[in-house]
Amino acid sequence: MTMECAFCAGGLDHCHGTLVVHVDGGFTECSEDGCVDLDFSRHALTIDCFDVDGGCSCAEMAARLLLRAS
Template sequence: MSMECAFCAGGLDHCHGTLVVHLDGGFTECSEDGCVDFDFARHAPTIDCFDVDGGCTCAVVEARQLLRAS
């Protein structure tokens, strides 16, 4: 028995990757190789960059880390 993505089965435009939103306003990226449309509507999982395993180096995240350390 194989399971098919409901969006795929419905022929809906979507991405299986996770959309990562950088809080410094610099850019948005997707974990799926080859994804070029970073619209929120195409991505079910969306996270802020500070939730990325290993952290992020954007300015907002670095500022939060400094505030937490002080």
């Protein structure tokens, strides 16, 4: 049994990568090499940088600021 992406089969514009939203101003990037359209609607998976494996420097900075504020 061969699995096929429903979006690919339907000819819909989409990306198989994960869209990463950074907490330092909403900067976004995609895990898929060559993805240039970072629209949320093209990505089935969207996470914020706190969830990136290995961490993210802007997430660490935001966490420090939150700790200082509390």
